[in-house]
Amino acid sequence: MTRKRTPETDQGIQGEFTVAIYDRLQRHLRDKGWIETEDILRSGIVAGHALEVGPGPGYLGLEWLSRTEGTRLTGLDISPDMIALAEKNAAEYGLCERTRYVRSSGARMPFADDSFDAAFSNGSLHEWEEPLATFGELARVVRPGGRVFVSDLRRDMAAPLRWMLWLGTKPRAIRPGLLTSVWAAYTPDELRTLVAHSALGGCNVGATWLGVHVAGMV
DSSP states (O other): OOOOOOOOOSSOSOSHHHHHHHHHHHHHHHHHTOSTHHHHHHTTOOSSEEEEESOTTSHHHHHHHHHSSSOEEEEEESOHHHHHHHHHHHHHHTOGGGEEEEEOOTTSOOSOTTOEEEEEEESOGGGOSOHHHHHHHHHHHEEEEEEEEEEEEBTTOOHHHHHHHHHHOSSGGGHHHHHHHHHHSBOHHHHHHHHHTSTTTTSEEEEOSSEEEEEEEO
16 A cells, blocks of 8 residues: 655755755766656757756756757756755856756746746655646746656655665765655656646656656647
């Protein structure tokens, strides 16, 4: 039986210590090649101006920029601490001119209609306080024919996989946060229901052993 979903936070990751620990985790994943840059590229998001929801330290979007040409990125995050860190990391990559980061909730995005060619997000869906509203905003701010790719962990992953994920999470101080993220995540069936009732109803919902994703055209 799948454990009941337990919402985690709607304020993002904040606090100097927590942000620093999370940055170390994301750098570790990047250096191991375990962030989802390839999945985003395979989804067809390869050009133009993209929106990243919940960029955290920014590595996913910065790696995407590094793998594409003539692209731009706007990151939307609710945490001012994460925005400051993402801006710092963008400078480290030498990509300040192609990035900007904006503080706001995904449910009420401060952008005009059809502002972006695409949008993507990884690992923040379980934190969205209003997922239906956020899906609606994605449909509004991405131009018609633009692509969306949203991925996250799945709550109903097999226990041995969850245990392996726990053991592989570094630094160890972030492991309790990993579990709260898993327990806040959606199952594939739950996500299909959410998407079906949203403005992204035409997108596909897929799943792997560890995660779920929403992908398609607006």
